[in-house]
Amino acid sequence: MLDPFRRICAVLFMITVLFSFPAGAAAARPIKIASVGWTGVTVKTDLAVSILKSLGYEAENFLVSVPIAYKAMESGDADAFMGNWLPSQNSICNPYFKNGSVLKYVKNMSGAKYTLAVPTYCAQAGLKDFKDIARFAEKLDWKIYGIEAGNDGNEIVQHMIDKNKFNLGKFTVVPSSEAGMLAQVQSYVRDKKWIVFLGWAPHSMNEKIDMTYLTGSTDETFGSNDGTASVWTNIRKGFDSEYPNAARLLKQMIFTVPMMNQIMLMMKNDDSLTTVKAGLLWLRKHPDMYKKWLEGVKTVSGGPGLPAFEKVLESN
Incomplete structure (x- = not known):
């Protein structure tokens, strides 16, 4: 058993170790993308998670309600949200945009x-x-x-x-x-x-x-x-500086209404298709889309991201 002096030294050593990790060590934490259970948002989120995993990240779909998605991004419990429908969500999201805890980031779909x-x-x-x-x-x-x-x-x-x-x-x-x-x-x-x-x-x-x-x-x-909307991808403050490569991917993931309609129609016609499988099946037939998404994106180890994702795509 350690005497009190040695116990204090051990605690101080552990504190020193914990606070001496480089900033990049935070990348070991899973990237959490909030999702609200709507089919279209789930498709987008599951595709993003699938691509991130192919690049070597830990990533997950974090299912919550819309108000909780913003609270989670504000507190750091979620990193992004791909279902910010505007203008209908203005009353929910604007306070977070104004206080700077959540960034509007990029419009991922127009004409909704x-x-x-x-x-x-x-x-x-x-x-x-x-x-x-x-x-x-x-x-x-x-x-x-x-x-x-x-x-x-x-x-x-x-x-x-x-x-x-x-x-x-x-x-x-x-x-x-x-x-x-x-x-x-x-x-x-x-x-x-x-x-x-x-x-x-x-x-x-x-x-x-x-x-x-x-x-x-x-x-x-x-x-x-008459309800015409745009859908945005939001990120928490600091995500783009902590995870610049992953943030670049999310910024480049732009969707079209016809694309999403086709994916959902595939799911309607085949009950065995999950959101991610339907999305990946659509991408296999439209490589120009995912090649734009992965332009300049790298794996966690620094290699090119496109072939890493295509390897996963071929196996699904």
């Missing part, structure tokens, strides 16, 4: 859409605009169907209800998972029942459901351009 939608037979019967919803309140059972609790879309709808915008003051938001909400919509469609729900593109719902997006959104709701 996020707003309220209805089955097309409802639109054909007159429910075409936000201002029409209240006219059909009885048919809709005074409900608007959202996704997971705390989601920005739900919050926007709740704000509309609280402020009695479009005379929606007596309506209720029904939260659910993405899969649960879409199952509800499809069930209603089979019975020709009326329903208003959160819809977005890209997503296979646009193929599975004959649906119509409502007009009439404002800057205070889903944006003045």
Whole structure:
């Protein structure tokens, strides 16, 4: 047993060792990319994780809600988030952008859409605009169907209800998972029942459901351009300086709406395809895309990143 003096010396030695590691030693920590369980965001996140692993990093998909994704990046528990839909998430993300704990970083997809939608037979019967919803309140059972609790879309709808915008003051938001909400919509469609729900593109719902997006959104709701959106990749403060190579990859991972629609359609047509397998299958057929992503990106050991990823791609 060590005497007190030797114990103190041992503790001081351990402290010295711990604080003498070079900054690069932090690279041993897994890179955590927050994801919110939406199919499109999961595809992007799983592809990023797969590529990072092929380069020699430890990486993982960190599944949380949107508000928790930002708290996690602020605290350093998550490094990035590839599902920042704007303008609908402004109220959630802007405080973190303003205090500098999260960087907006790069727009990873343009031409997306996020707003309220209805089955097309409802639109054909007159429910075409936000201002029409209240006219059909009885048919809709005074409900608007959202996704997971705390989601920005739900919050926007709740704000509309609280402020009695479009005379929606007596309506209720029904939260659910993405899969649960879409199952509800499809069930209603089979019975020709009326329903208003959160819809977005890209997503296979646009193929599975004959649906119509409502007009009439404002800057205070889903944006003045009827819900047209851009999706951004955010990173925590300091990530790009601590992991410049990984940050370069994330900055170069730009997606298109047709690409994401095609991946989701593949998953719809083949239930055995996971998000990552469908994404990798699409990339095998479109090498120009991943070659742009990996331009100038290296492995952890300093070698070229492209052949390392292509080796993994061939094996999947």
